[in-house]
Amino acid sequence: MSDPYAIDAPFYDLIHEGHDDDVGLWLSFAGRTDLPVLEVGTGTGRIAIALALAGHEAVGIDPSLAMLAIARQRGEDEGADASFIEGRAQDLTLEPDHYGLVLVPADVFLYCEDGEEQLAVLRALAPSMAFNGTLAVDLPGPALWLDGTANGQPLLTWSGPIQSAGNEDTLDVYQLHEDDLALQTRWLRITYETTAADGSVRRRISEHRLRYVYRFEAEYLLHMAGLRLEGVYGDYELGPLTSDSERMILIARRMQG
Numbered sequence: 001m002s003d004p005y006a007i008d009a010p011f012y013d014l015i016h017e018g019h020d021d022d023v024g025l026w027l028s029f030a031g032r033t034d035l036p037v038l039e040v041g042t043g044t045g046r047i048a049i050a051l052a053l054a055g056h057e058a059v060g061i062d063p064s065l066a067m068l069a070i071a072r073q074r075g076e077d078e079g080a081d082a083s084f085i086e087g088r089a090q091d092l093t094l095e096p097d098h099y100g101l102v103l104v105p106a107d108v109f110l111y112c113e114d115g116e117e118q119l120a121v122l123r124a125l126a127p128s129m130a131f132n133g134t135l136a137v138d139l140p141g142p143a144l145w146l147d148g149t150a151n152g153q154p155l156l157t158w159s160g161p162i163q164s165a166g167n168e169d170t171l172d173v174y175q176l177h178e179d180d181l182a183l184q185t186r187w188l189r190i191t192y193e194t195t196a197a198d199g200s201v202r203r204r205i206s207e208h209r210l211r212y213v214y215r216f217e218a219e220y221l222l223h224m225a226g227l228r229l230e231g232v233y234g235d236y237e238l239g240p241l242t243s244d245s246e247r248m249i250l251i252a253r254r255m256q257g
Contacts, residue, residue, distance in 0.1 A: 033100025
């Protein structure tokens with residue numbers, strides 16, 4: 001299986017710098033347990049490292065070796081004792097009854113190919129949680145659900161200088177998507193366009209397929225995986241989910257037995 005983020009990894013932290021509105025919420029949930037915390041889809045370790053620096057035993061898993069290499073180096077540089085494991089949750093042997101908190105952070109769950117994989121992931125995570133442990137799944141809210149009206153329209157999402165081999169180049173990041181509302185899928189193409197001082201241009205392109213999941217669909221998936229839904233929220237302050245919410249955060253617990 002090829003690395004799904006090999007192209008994105010070198011640029012990921014740069015273009016997501018400052019995107020940490022969720023960290024405070026996850027730290028507050030982690031503070032409610034003395035048990036280890038598992039982050040599913042840890043990427044470059046943004047959340048796992050923050051948890052480790054706050055004194056929690058944090059474990060991050062991710063299928064991308066390129067992203068994990070950055071996470072491990074970042075953890076070492078910041079003095080964070082976080083552990084990172086390569087793989088997908090449904091393919092790993094997770095220690096049972098071990099984690100007090102399991103996080104599936106911003107949009108990670110969308111990378112499940114279909115409903116079967118979504119259920120397989122939840123069923124793999126549920127027994128790894130201690131009884132009454134917490135699962136948090138962070139999904140796009142109604143304001144960020146699929147929108148076919150923007151299909152095929154390139155959008156400049158980031159632009160700025162970057163250092164490359166001692167030189168200052170310019171990076172422009174473009175996104176283009178094709179949404180299929182009937183299939184609840186988004187095909188996303190990200191183009192990283194680097195312009196050197198001599199005017200030469202290099203383009204690198206990554207492609208991703210996302211499968212969106214909506215509120216009551218998610219509730220049924222959680223129930224089928226042996227998890228009890230405790231709350232649905234629309235932001236990182238745990239405000240109500242409304243039609244204008246950009247996030248949909250589901251909090252669930254492992255059912256008894």
